[in-house]
Amino acid sequence: MQSTEVSRRRFARRIALAAVFAVLGSVGTFEAIRAYRILSASVRLPAELPQAPIPPAPEPPDSIHLNTIPLLPKDRQHILNGDFQIVTRMVDLPRSCWDSFASSFLGFSGAPASKELVTLADPGQDFEATDLIRGGRPFRRLVFAGLGSKACFVYYEQGGQMHPATTCLVVMDYGQSKAVWVGSSRRRARNFKELRANLAADLFGDTYGPVC
Numbered sequence: 001m002q003s004t005e006v007s008r009r010r011f012a013r014r015i016a017l018a019a020v021f022a023v024l025g026s027v028g029t030f031e032a033i034r035a036y037r038i039l040s041a042s043v044r045l046p047a048e049l050p051q052a053p054i055p056p057a058p059e060p061p062d063s064i065h066l067n068t069i070p071l072l073p074k075d076r077q078h079i080l081n082g083d084f085q086i087v088t089r090m091v092d093l094p095r096s097c098w099d100s101f102a103s104s105f106l107g108f109s110g111a112p113a114s115k116e117l118v119t120l121a122d123p124g125q126d127f128e129a130t131d132l133i134r135g136g137r138p139f140r141r142l143v144f145a146g147l148g149s150k151a152c153f154v155y156y157e158q159g160g161q162m163h164p165a166t167t168c169l170v171v172m173d174y175g176q177s178k179a180v181w182v183g184s185s186r187r188r189a190r191n192f193k194e195l196r197a198n199l200a201a202d203l204f205g206d207t208y209g210p211v212c
Contacts, residue, residue, distance in 0.1 A: 060108065061128075061133045061135075061139075061160060062128070062139040062160045063107060063108050063113075063117065064105045064106065064107055064108075064113040064117050064118060065105065065106055065210040065211075065212060066104055066105055066106070066168065066170060066179070066182050066210070066212040067106065067182065067209055067210050067212075068182045068183060068184060068205070068206045068207060068208050068209060068210075068211060068212065069179060069180065069181050069182045069183075069206060070206045070207050071181050071206060073202055076181065076183070076199060076202075076204065076206065077199050077200050077202070079171055079181055079199065080146070080153065080171070080192075080195065080196055080199060082148050082149070082150075082151075083148060083149075084146030084147060084148045084152075084153070084192065085146065085147045085148075086144050086145070086146055086191075086192055087144065087145050087146075087147065088122070088123050088142065088144050088145075089122050089142070090120050090122060090142055090145075092145075093145055093147075093152070093154070094147065094152075096152075096174055096177070097145070097147065097152035097154075097172055097174075099115075099177070100152075100172035100173075100174075100176075100177050100178050100179065101118070101152075101154050101170060101172055101179065102115040102118040103115065103177075103178065104170070104172075104178055104179040104182075105117070105118050106210075119138040119140070120138055120140045120141060120142045120154075120156055121137070121138045121140070121141040121142065122141070122142055123141065123142055123143065123144070125141065127139065127140065127141040127157070127159050128159040128160045129141075129157070129159040129165055130159065130160070130161065130162070131160060131161055131162045133160065138159075139158070139159050139160045140156045140157065140158055140159065140168075141156060141157045141159065141165075142154070142155075142156045142157075143155045143156055143157060143167065143188070143189070144191075144192070146192065150173065150174055150175065151171055151172060151173050151174060151180075152171075152172050152174070153169060153170060153171045153172070154169075154170045154172075155167065155168070155169050155170075155189070155195060156168055156170075157188070158184070158211065158212050164186070166184050166185070166186065166211060166212070167184065167185050167186070167187070167188050167189070168182065168183070168184050168211070168212035169181075169182070169183050169184075169185070169195070169199075169204060170182050170212070181206065182206065182212055183204035183205060183206040184204065184205055184206075184208060184211045184212055185198060185203050185204045185205065186203075187203045
Protein backbone atom coordinates (compact mmCIF):
# COMPACT_ATOMS: atom_id res chain seq x y z
CA MET A 1 0.00 0.00 0.00
CA GLN A 2 2.81 2.33 0.86
CA SER A 3 4.70 1.57 -2.39
CA THR A 4 1.56 2.27 -4.40
CA GLU A 5 1.21 5.68 -2.76
CA VAL A 6 4.86 6.49 -3.49
CA SER A 7 4.38 5.48 -7.13
CA ARG A 8 1.38 7.76 -7.45
CA ARG A 9 3.29 10.67 -6.00
CA ARG A 10 6.20 10.08 -8.37
CA PHE A 11 3.80 9.88 -11.33
CA ALA A 12 2.07 13.16 -10.31
CA ARG A 13 5.45 14.85 -9.90
CA ARG A 14 6.46 13.75 -13.39
CA ILE A 15 3.21 15.05 -14.84
CA ALA A 16 3.74 18.46 -13.14
CA LEU A 17 7.31 18.68 -14.39
CA ALA A 18 6.19 17.81 -17.89
CA ALA A 19 3.57 20.55 -17.77
CA VAL A 20 6.14 23.09 -16.58
CA PHE A 21 8.53 22.13 -19.36
CA ALA A 22 5.71 22.37 -21.88
CA VAL A 23 4.80 25.90 -20.72
CA LEU A 24 8.43 26.99 -20.78
CA GLY A 25 8.83 25.51 -24.21
CA SER A 26 5.79 27.34 -25.59
CA VAL A 27 6.97 30.64 -24.06
CA GLY A 28 10.40 30.17 -25.52
CA THR A 29 8.95 29.36 -28.92
CA PHE A 30 6.71 32.45 -28.80
CA GLU A 31 9.62 34.71 -27.85
CA ALA A 32 11.75 33.19 -30.59
CA ILE A 33 9.01 33.81 -33.17
CA ARG A 34 8.52 37.40 -31.92
CA ALA A 35 12.26 38.09 -32.08
CA TYR A 36 12.39 36.68 -35.60
CA ARG A 37 9.51 38.89 -36.74
CA ILE A 38 11.10 42.03 -35.21
CA LEU A 39 14.44 41.19 -36.83
CA SER A 40 12.76 40.55 -40.18
CA ALA A 41 10.84 43.85 -40.00
CA SER A 42 14.00 45.80 -39.15
CA VAL A 43 15.79 44.23 -42.09
CA ARG A 44 13.01 45.33 -44.42
CA LEU A 45 13.00 48.94 -43.08
CA PRO A 46 14.86 51.48 -45.21
CA ALA A 47 18.21 52.59 -43.85
CA GLU A 48 16.82 56.10 -43.38
CA LEU A 49 13.16 56.84 -42.81
CA PRO A 50 11.77 59.58 -45.05
CA GLN A 51 11.45 62.90 -43.24
CA ALA A 52 8.18 64.78 -43.39
CA PRO A 53 8.67 68.07 -45.22
CA ILE A 54 8.94 71.08 -42.92
CA PRO A 55 6.28 73.63 -43.86
CA PRO A 56 7.63 77.11 -44.60
CA ALA A 57 7.24 79.73 -41.92
CA PRO A 58 4.02 81.70 -42.42
CA GLU A 59 4.51 85.13 -43.85
CA PRO A 60 3.63 87.86 -41.33
CA PRO A 61 0.49 89.93 -41.99
CA ASP A 62 2.66 93.00 -42.53
CA SER A 63 4.87 91.60 -45.27
CA ILE A 64 7.11 94.67 -45.75
CA HIS A 65 9.46 96.55 -43.45
CA LEU A 66 12.21 99.11 -43.19
CA ASN A 67 15.46 98.31 -41.43
CA THR A 68 16.76 101.01 -39.14
CA ILE A 69 19.83 102.87 -40.42
CA PRO A 70 22.26 104.01 -37.70
CA LEU A 71 23.94 107.39 -37.43
CA LEU A 72 26.28 108.83 -34.84
CA PRO A 73 24.31 110.76 -32.17
CA LYS A 74 25.90 114.08 -33.18
CA ASP A 75 24.74 113.54 -36.79
CA ARG A 76 21.33 112.17 -35.84
CA GLN A 77 20.50 115.19 -33.69
CA HIS A 78 21.04 117.58 -36.61
CA ILE A 79 19.59 115.54 -39.46
CA LEU A 80 16.47 117.76 -39.61
CA ASN A 81 18.29 121.09 -39.49
CA GLY A 82 17.07 123.60 -42.02
CA ASP A 83 13.66 124.58 -43.32
CA PHE A 84 10.99 122.02 -44.13
CA GLN A 85 7.51 122.49 -45.52
CA ILE A 86 5.20 120.31 -43.40
CA VAL A 87 2.46 118.28 -45.13
CA THR A 88 -0.13 115.98 -43.55
CA ARG A 89 -1.40 114.00 -46.54
CA MET A 90 0.44 111.29 -48.46
CA VAL A 91 -0.82 112.73 -51.73
CA ASP A 92 1.17 115.91 -51.03
CA LEU A 93 4.52 114.07 -51.09
CA PRO A 94 6.37 114.91 -54.32
CA ARG A 95 7.35 112.03 -56.58
CA SER A 96 11.05 112.33 -55.75
CA CYS A 97 10.38 111.91 -52.03
CA TRP A 98 7.79 109.16 -52.42
CA ASP A 99 9.94 107.04 -54.77
CA SER A 100 12.93 107.20 -52.42
CA PHE A 101 10.71 106.31 -49.48
CA ALA A 102 8.80 103.43 -51.10
CA SER A 103 11.87 101.87 -52.75
CA SER A 104 13.57 101.56 -49.35
CA PHE A 105 11.11 98.91 -48.11
CA LEU A 106 12.00 95.22 -48.12
CA GLY A 107 9.76 92.19 -48.45
CA PHE A 108 9.57 89.10 -46.24
CA SER A 109 12.45 87.45 -48.14
CA GLY A 110 14.70 90.52 -47.86
CA ALA A 111 14.28 91.52 -51.51
CA PRO A 112 13.05 95.03 -52.42
CA ALA A 113 9.30 95.27 -51.87
CA SER A 114 6.86 96.23 -54.56
CA LYS A 115 5.93 99.90 -54.23
CA GLU A 116 2.25 98.92 -54.47
CA LEU A 117 2.57 97.27 -51.04
CA VAL A 118 3.75 100.49 -49.39
CA THR A 119 0.59 102.16 -48.11
CA LEU A 120 0.09 104.72 -45.35
CA ALA A 121 -3.18 106.01 -43.99
CA ASP A 122 -3.53 109.76 -43.58
CA PRO A 123 -3.85 111.28 -40.08
CA GLY A 124 -7.21 110.37 -38.51
CA GLN A 125 -7.83 107.45 -40.89
CA ASP A 126 -8.18 103.89 -39.62
CA PHE A 127 -5.16 101.54 -39.73
CA GLU A 128 -3.93 98.31 -38.10
CA ALA A 129 -2.92 100.00 -34.84
CA THR A 130 -2.58 96.76 -32.80
CA ASP A 131 -1.79 93.08 -33.35
CA LEU A 132 -5.54 92.30 -33.60
CA ILE A 133 -5.33 92.31 -37.39
CA ARG A 134 -8.63 93.01 -39.12
CA GLY A 135 -7.35 93.02 -42.68
CA GLY A 136 -7.73 95.47 -45.54
CA ARG A 137 -6.13 98.40 -43.69
CA PRO A 138 -2.63 99.90 -43.85
CA PHE A 139 -0.14 98.98 -41.13
CA ARG A 140 1.24 102.53 -41.11
CA ARG A 141 -0.35 105.93 -40.58
CA LEU A 142 1.23 109.26 -41.42
CA VAL A 143 1.76 111.77 -38.61
CA PHE A 144 3.32 114.38 -40.88
CA ALA A 145 6.04 114.70 -43.49
CA GLY A 146 8.54 117.44 -44.30
CA LEU A 147 9.85 118.70 -47.63
CA GLY A 148 13.24 120.45 -47.71
CA SER A 149 15.52 121.71 -50.47
CA LYS A 150 17.94 118.74 -50.26
CA ALA A 151 16.03 116.16 -48.24
CA CYS A 152 12.57 115.13 -47.11
CA PHE A 153 11.25 113.03 -44.25
CA VAL A 154 8.22 110.89 -43.47
CA TYR A 155 7.16 110.55 -39.83
CA TYR A 156 4.53 107.87 -39.20
CA GLU A 157 3.00 105.41 -36.76
CA GLN A 158 3.89 101.73 -37.18
CA GLY A 159 1.04 99.42 -36.18
CA GLY A 160 0.43 95.67 -36.09
CA GLN A 161 2.07 95.28 -32.67
CA MET A 162 0.99 94.28 -29.15
CA HIS A 163 2.18 97.51 -27.58
CA PRO A 164 1.11 101.01 -28.61
CA ALA A 165 2.22 101.95 -32.08
CA THR A 166 5.88 102.79 -32.55
CA THR A 167 6.67 106.01 -34.39
CA CYS A 168 9.18 105.85 -37.23
CA LEU A 169 11.14 108.65 -38.85
CA VAL A 170 12.60 108.12 -42.32
CA VAL A 171 14.86 110.75 -43.90
CA MET A 172 15.51 110.66 -47.66
CA ASP A 173 18.27 112.45 -49.53
CA TYR A 174 17.23 113.76 -52.95
CA GLY A 175 20.76 113.42 -54.34
CA GLN A 176 21.10 109.75 -53.31
CA SER A 177 17.43 108.94 -54.04
CA LYS A 178 17.18 106.69 -50.98
CA ALA A 179 16.61 106.64 -47.24
CA VAL A 180 19.75 107.80 -45.41
CA TRP A 181 18.42 107.35 -41.88
CA VAL A 182 15.59 105.36 -40.25
CA GLY A 183 14.86 105.51 -36.52
CA SER A 184 12.06 104.51 -34.19
CA SER A 185 10.70 105.92 -30.95
CA ARG A 186 7.95 105.28 -28.40
CA ARG A 187 7.52 109.03 -27.89
CA ARG A 188 5.08 110.51 -30.37
CA ALA A 189 5.79 114.05 -31.51
CA ARG A 190 2.72 116.17 -32.18
CA ASN A 191 4.48 118.67 -34.43
CA PHE A 192 7.79 119.42 -36.11
CA LYS A 193 9.11 121.35 -33.11
CA GLU A 194 8.56 118.35 -30.81
CA LEU A 195 10.09 116.03 -33.40
CA ARG A 196 13.31 118.04 -33.42
CA ALA A 197 13.26 118.11 -29.61
CA ASN A 198 12.92 114.31 -29.49
CA LEU A 199 15.88 113.96 -31.82
CA ALA A 200 17.96 116.33 -29.70
CA ALA A 201 17.00 114.37 -26.57
CA ASP A 202 18.20 111.13 -28.22
CA LEU A 203 14.74 109.55 -28.01
CA PHE A 204 15.08 107.73 -31.34
CA GLY A 205 16.77 104.36 -31.66
CA ASP A 206 18.34 103.27 -34.93
CA THR A 207 19.89 99.86 -34.18
CA TYR A 208 16.79 97.68 -33.71
CA GLY A 209 16.59 96.15 -37.18
CA PRO A 210 13.25 95.69 -38.98
CA VAL A 211 10.92 97.65 -36.71
CA CYS A 212 9.42 100.06 -39.24
